[in-house]
Amino acid sequence: DGGITQSPKYLFRKEGQNVTLSCEQNLNHDAMYWYRQDPGQGLRLIYYSQIVNDFQKGDIAEGYSVSREKKESFPLTVTSAQKNPTAFYLCASSPRTGGDIQYFGAGTRLSVL
Amino acid sequence: DQQVKQNSPSLSVQEGRISILNCDYTNSMFDYFLWYKKYPAEGPTFLISISSIKDKNEDGRFTVFLNKSAKHLSLHIVPSQPGDSAVYFCAASQGDYKLSFGAGTTVTVRA
Numbered sequence: 001d002g003g004i005t006q007s008p009k010y011l012f013r014k015e016g017q018n019v020t021l022s023c024e025q026n027l028n029h030d031a032m033y034w035y036r037q038d039p040g041q042g043l044r045l046i047y048y049s050q051i052v053n054d055f056q057k058g059d060i061a062e063g064y065s066v067s068r069e070k071k072e073s074f075p076l077t078v079t080s081a082q083k084n085p086t087a088f089y090l091c092a093s094s095p096r097t098g099g100d101i102q103y104f105g106a107g108t109r110l111s112v113l
Numbered sequence: 114d115q116q117v118k119q120n121s122p123s124l125s126v127q128e129g130r131i132s133i134l135n136c137d138y139t140n141s142m143f144d145y146f147l148w149y150k151k152y153p154a155e156g157p158t159f160l161i162s163i164s165s166i167k168d169k170n171e172d173g174r175f176t177v178f179l180n181k182s183a184k185h186l187s188l189h190i191v192p193s194q195p196g197d198s199a200v201y202f203c204a205a206s207q208g209d210y211k212l213s214f215g216a217g218t219t220v221t222v223r224a
Binding site: 042090092100102107 | 115145155158162215217
């Protein structure tokens, strides 16, 4: 069953702590993305990667970091520099060819303790 | 600067009637438009899309209309069903794999 798996579903961060959100896909997609959703707002792009070992900043990359060492994995680290990390985080992927349809995981809700 | 706008945060419609969701954009370089549906605590799921070379695309109960001169698109759902109650996001792309999303419209279908 192909899809995108995000874990954990819920995550709590203490002050000054870095936390890492996992995103794995078995769709054989080249491109992967991280979005943040806040109440009443649309999805905002944090980082994206079009190929292994390469990634670009999106619109709100400050306080976040990513890596893309394997095609199927694109973890997102929320660092202590991100002062307002409470949000719903969504990972997506898309094939290199075939248009711009992005397929999303179920999301991770991050809260600050 | 939000390039995709959904000005109606919510829409309530009776079951069996038509739902019309609207979306406006400002970037004339956008050439591909998508609608996503999202239930609470889940990721968005792709619904329907349209390329800028077309003005209409239909898939079952869902039809998307594109008016390039007005930089406006709309999603029609006919007939509306209780399972259609969700948040609908409009998104746009200029071919570089990045999507710009609107803030969403919450649709409630009343029995």
